[in-house]
Amino acid sequence: MLHLSGEHVYPVEPLDENSATALFSERAQDADPHFRPDPADKAAIRQICRRLDGLPLAIELGASRTRTLTPTELLGRLDRRLPLLTGGPRDLPARQQTLRATLEWTVDLLDREQTRDLLHIAVFTGGCTLEAAEAVCGTTIERLSALIDHSLLQHNATATGSRYAMLETIREYAIEALERTDRVETLRRMHADFFCDLAVRTEPELEGPAQANWLRSLDDDHDNLRAALEWCFGGGDAELGARLVGSLWRFWYLRGHLAEGLRWAERALAANPKASPSLESKLLRAAAILAQQRGDLRATAEMTTRRLAVARTQGDAQEVAACLNNLGLVAIGEDDIRRAERLLRKSVSVFGEAGEDASFRARIDVPLGNLSWVALIVGDLMGAETFASESMAIARSRGDVEQIIAMTLVLSLIRIQAEQFGEAVELVEDAFRLADPLDSKTIFCTLCTPTAILIARKRNFERAAHVLGKRLALRDEIGRPRDWFHYRVLEDTEKRVRRELGEETFLEALAVGARADVRELFESTLKDAERPSFATG
Structure with missing residues (x-):
């Protein structure tokens, strides 16, 4: 680019x-004139082209x-692209006979600060924001613009703002160069x-x-978070991880990302045997909740009990209340409804004893909400509505969208039981409207x-079977087994839909x-x- 007035830039x-x-x-x-790709070759070629970022020179060198x-x-050999992408036609300039030579020729056109920035930005995986580039690399918007002008960096406008990223082929070159400097560990830190x-x-x-x-x-x-965790637990700083x-x-x-999160939580616990009580408690909470979502009630109970012991030793009433709530969920999963109700009521009681601590008291919406699910299971619709309405009011005051959705669903199930289908439809629509921007597979499930x-x-x-099929697909995607509550309330519905459609039609609809x-x-x-269909029953 010449940066002249009237200049028009057409990015390639x-x-x-x-x-x-x-x-x-x-x-x-x-x-190779005899080259005739079969279906497996064609699938591999598509993946090769994606791995080479659609760069014509890289594709031509790969094809050779x-x-x-x-x-x-x-x-299978493209984990490291640059050593493989050589051997271009000998009648081309030397800089076009290997991809590395092309990149070296381009980088030689940069000044010292721009070259340094190119190498430093390679520490990011999947791109970065301007804030991140400035904080980690000490760069400026002007120097980033220069790298964009040289086609070494890409600018993308996203829903959350501007992001800057390298094509992976370029990043491979830059990260190799960065690893030859004495700055690599400092940058990763x-x-x-x-x-x-x-x-x-x-x-x-x-x-x-x-x-x-x-x-x-x-x-x-997400890729940067993964890279940071890998560095932390790979010898960098386990406590930071x-x-x-x-x-x-x-x-x-x-x-x-239940399985991934649980793996990181278990790795963090193993790497920090002498963590401070507050940090240990946070790790145990993470591991227990993710294990519970994965259906491992034994691990959930074990880690929550450990967390409860830490909380009682530290005199942390909020942590005690949270642990009692989570142990209540374990009891529900074990079909011990009386014990579940006792633990959840105790959690509500501890939260309610918070005195003037309004933020502490506000957390009472979670065990109240879980009591509403318990009441629904045992057929106490009046109790379920009371608990759900109380939890909803507190959740609204906190702006806790997730809890509002959960309580809206409880209220919708109560309306379905009462055959108040119009109100039930409105409630499910409200929940979907709140869930839509969150784009959460867990909540959609x-x-x-x-x-x-x-x-x-x-x-x-038939439509019911479609929804059941989507639920099964989402459950499989997130790695969530059949969970205690939803199977309880869905079992009769699933059996009836299967019976009404017949096995073959039911499986096709799923x-x-x-x-x-x-x-x-x-x-x-x-x-x-919403349509006034169909007789109920």
Whole structure:
């Protein structure tokens, strides 16, 4: 770029998938006239082109290797692209005969600060925000712009703001160069510090009214968070990694990364045997909640009991109340409803004894909400409505969208039991409207329960099977086994839908639902539920 007035910039974008695969096949046939890709080769070629970022030179150099490697073999060797992408036509300039030479030629055009920034920004995985680049790399918007002008960095506008990223082929070159300097460990430490601070700042926001925006921010940096955790537990700073884990559990839960989150929590506990009581408690909470969502009640009870012992030793009443609530959930999972109710009521009592601590007392909405589920299980609809309404009011005052959705679903199930279907539809619609911006597979999975029951009670059994199929698909995606409450209230509905449709039609409808877009499925199902159909029964 010349940066002259009247100048128009037309960025040369990477090739789209179809153009990239066509180029690869054409160049592969130039290299080997007998090259005839079979279906497996074609699938490998698509993956190769994605791994090479759609860069024409990289694709041409890769295709030239088909003289000695099949596409599948070539794909298997692309963990390190640069040593493989050599051997361009000898009549081209030297800088175009290998991808490394091309990159070196481009980097030689940079000044010293720009070169330093290119290497430092490679510490990010999956790109970064301007704030992150400035904090970790000490760069400026002007120097980032120079890297963009040289096509070494890309700027992308996202829902959460501007992000800067390298194509992976360029990042491989830059990270190799960075690892040859004495700055690499310092940069990785600064990277981990930045993302730990981000997670700590984000944690309280994941229960507030701006929850959706903060979830999207963590989504954007999920790869950076993983990289920071790997560095921390790979010899960097295990305590820093533990702080990161303790702040991320709700993100993993809402986004359905249950197995991943549990692995990190267990790794953090193992790496920090002498953690401070507060840090140990946070790690035990993360591990216990994620284990409970994965259906491991024994591990949940064990870790929650350990957390409760720490809380009592420290005299932390809020932690004691939270542990009693979670042990109540374990008791429900073990079908010990009396013990569950006793523990949940004790949790409510401890929260209620908080005196002037309003933020502490506000947490009472969670055990109240769980008592509403217990009342619903035992058929106490009046008690369920009382508990749910109390929990809802407190959750609204806190701006806790997740809890509001949960209590809306309890109220919808109460209305279904009372055959007040119009009100039930409105409540499920309210819950879906709140859940939509969160884009949480975990919450969508939960939403399927009252939706399937509602539409089945209106005798639209095929649609009910679609919703049941989507619920099973979401449950499998997030690694959540059959859970205690939803199976209890869904079992009769599932049996009836299966009986009414017949086994073959039922299984076909489940498969249709599993493939459906979750939002389109909810919207169409709720429209069907609004119709005055079908006799109930």
